[in-house]
Amino acid sequence: MLSILDRYILKKYLGTFVLLLLLFIPIGITVNLAEKIDKILANEVPFIEVAKYYLDFTVYFANLLFPLFLFLSVIWFTSKLANNTEVIAFLSSGVSYYRFLRPYMIGATIVCIGALIMGMYLAPMASKGFNEFTYEYLKKGKNDRNQTNVYRQINDNDYIYVSYFNVKEKSGNNFTLEHFEGNKMTFKLAASRIKFNEKDSTYSLFNYTKRIIGENEDILQSQKRLDTTFTFEIEDLTPVTYIAETLNYTELNKFIEREKERGSSYINRYEVVRYKRWSLPVSAYILTIIAVAVSSMKRRGGMGVNLAIGIGIGMVFIFFDKIFGTMAEQSSFSPFIATWFPNIVFGILAIYLLRNAKR
Known part of the structure; x- marks a missing residue:
């Protein structure tokens, strides 16, 4: 059962974390x-769409920066405990430093479980809405998607291509499908436009042509x-730049396995997304x-010194996370090592600092 000390610290832990989220979001x-108001007004975006966008933005923003918010919130309220000599009072009552850490670990477990649920299922839905709104309204007319030519091998014999694909409308322009038997093309389908029909999972091809290549x-x-x-x-026609972010964990695993079979060159990018969710x-x-x-520890400079140290460490953590993630996406560097390296380095730092603080 939780003692008065556990409940007191746990309440501070979760309360300060939630408060910091509510302040920064x-x-x-x-x-x-x-930054975006000019484009929103220029494109006459409906209010309901803007409201949905910022709901998705809230989840996206919270999931992206929750480690920094958590770190600063723990430093904030623990510094207040130290300045009020409450930490000394706890430890002087016979409570060991590791026992003092127990409510913090319980709080971290609650946050970890919440972050897992958010990262596996809620954040992908938010990312989908966030990206769809961005491409539909904020990047309207910039030909961002016209430049994302999608060329895919969908099995041993078939290749598809689409020059433009609208995720929200599930339609694309300049679609082709080429079928090979060995090294020889046997037929080619082409359409000026392709549209996916969710109702019956069929595709509509407009201005359709099929060329069957014969001997003579x-x-x-x-x-x-x-x-x-x-x-x-x-999903094979979806722009590859953010598709992995919009899939829940089960869908992402299936997607990655399918992409591996097809020899996709974007596997590292998808793997980084998957490993980061853990x-x-x-x-x-x-x-x-x-x-x-x-x-x-109670310091001469008070809470300001602790916050300065915390912000510095938090920024270094985010820098490591971003730089190694980008390295894995853009090269052959292992995605697993890239995503877990910051945790390993800072885990070693945590052990070192914990031993010093215990003394």
Whole structure:
């Protein structure tokens, strides 16, 4: 059972963390809105769409920066405990330093579980809405998607291409499908536009042509519209820049296995997304230990010194996380090592600081 000390610290732990989120998220929304307001007004975006965007932005923002918020919140309230000599009172009552850490670890477990649920299922949905709004309204007319030519091998024999794909409308332009038997193309499908029909999982092809390549002459078929089915899925036509972020963990695992079979060149990018969904929640434990070790000692400079140290350590952690993640995405560097390296380095730092703080 939790003692009075456990309940007291746990209440401070979770309360300060939630309060910091509630304080910083409106600031993030305000800064983002100030930056995007001109485009929102120029494109006459409906209010309901803006409201949905900032709901998605809130989840996206919280999931991205929760380690920093958690770290600063633990430093903040632990520094207050130290300045009020409450930490000394706890330890003087016969409570060991490791026993003093127990409510912090319980709090870190609660935050870790919440971050796992958010990262595995809620954040992907938010990321989908966030990116769809960005491409639909904020980057409208910039040809961002026209430049994302999608060329995919969907099995041993078939290749598809689409020059433009709208995720929200699930439609694309300049679609082709080429079928090979060995090294020889046997037929090629082409359409000026392709649209996915969610109701029956079929595809509509507009200005459709099919060229069957024969020994002596080719056979050409054409129709204004053709409704048909394909063996590939709608995700195969999605721009690869952010597709992994929009899939929940189960879907992401299936997607990565399918992409490996197809020899996709973006596997490292997808692997980084998958491993981060585990590494970031686990960082709650490491950052909590570092924050307690740094702030549980009463310093001459008071809370300001502890916060300065905390902000510095937090920024270094985020820098490591971003730099190694980018390195894995852009090279052959192991995604697993890249995503877990910050936790390993800061885990060693946490052990060192904990031993010093215990003394």
